[in-house]
Amino acid sequence: MECAHFATGRCRSCSLLPVPRVDQVADKSAHVRTLLDPLGSPEWLEPFTGPEAGFRNKAKMVAGGTVESPTLGILTPGGAGVDLRDCPLYTPRMHAALGVLAHFVTLARLVPYDLATRRGELKHVLVTEAPSGALMVRFVLRSTEPVLRIRKHLTTLLSQLREAGSPVEVVSVNLQPEHKAVLEGPDEVVLHGETLTMQVNEVGLHLRPQSFFQTNTAVAAGLYRAARAWVGELAGDAESVWDLYCGVGGFALHLATPGRRITGVEVSAEAVVSARTTATELGLDSLDFVTADATTWALAQDEAPDLVVVNPPRRGIGDDLAGWLERSETPYVLYSSCNAQSLTRDLAAMGSLRPVRAQLLDMFPQTGHYEVLVLLAR
Structure with missing residues (x-):
């Protein structure tokens, strides 16, 4: 990618711009594998990449x-x-x-x-x-x-x-x-107006002001497709699902299938309204969205689901939720992280849930940041 602002020193936000894209992705892959492999040596899928320019939404x-x-x-x-x-x-x-x-x-x-x-x-x-x-x-x-x-x-x-x-x-x-x-x-x-419709795969996600959405639509679409495919392989082992930190419902709406009960939990009331709107438009009555803090809500539940999906902010899910997942009987966790350091800390706190599959998604080209999707099995 050519950038006159970087070349003249006016902006250095894309710190890896001089590094060829293939090397950027290879370095990110090596970094995340160094962190996660000691925790379970998961099966690594090929990194998912999108455009290197014109990708920010x-x-x-x-x-x-x-x-x-x-x-x-x-x-x-x-x-x-x-x-x-x-x-x-x-x-x-x-x-x-x-x-x-x-x-x-x-x-x-x-x-x-x-x-x-x-x-x-x-x-x-x-x-x-x-x-x-x-x-x-x-x-x-x-x-x-x-x-x-x-x-x-x-x-x-x-x-x-x-x-x-x-x-x-x-x-x-x-x-x-x-x-x-x-x-x-x-x-x-x-x-x-009211909402902006973000078409991701076949799902028209509604986005209101102050609602979080991934900055790279093409890679977000790949992330949701991977999640759907991985969870689909679990078949009857994933009939009940929690989507914690669900935002506008990207994961929940992509995982929806007949017979699967999904509850999305998000602290932003605006995001929850957006998720409910999309679910209604798609006729998905097996989805429920709750406005609540993810950790507080999870710890208050009487039973654990078959699968917990978490997509937390950079700080990770933290000790309380990680400890609850470790003590629970949930057999599977699907963790989407934009910070491999906090991800590693969280995984270390729930050692009975081992990473069995992982994929790096180059959500933020030209920088050292990336998304990683990890499937954990007890």
């Missing part, structure tokens, strides 16, 4: 510069804006959309937030692109002061993005009033 752009000349990208250590609207990690449609959004900053007089003076309103512009080209656009603001101006010019924004090839399904404002390195706040004001 979400742009998290820091607003910089001025109202008349805004930048959308990152900030230098000194606080100056670095414009990355043409970052090769995004599709050409996203590039065009980001250009329209930069123009909208000027049109709606959205003053970029200045870290040094703590003045200004617009902190981030967050854009998610569905495979169809449709968008979710979120403006992260310090206060509600600019909301009326955004509403005033919203029709123009929707029209210009549609003309650029990106119809908009959701526009919202997120409020993050605090001066600290936090991407977004808890409060959301939806100005247009």
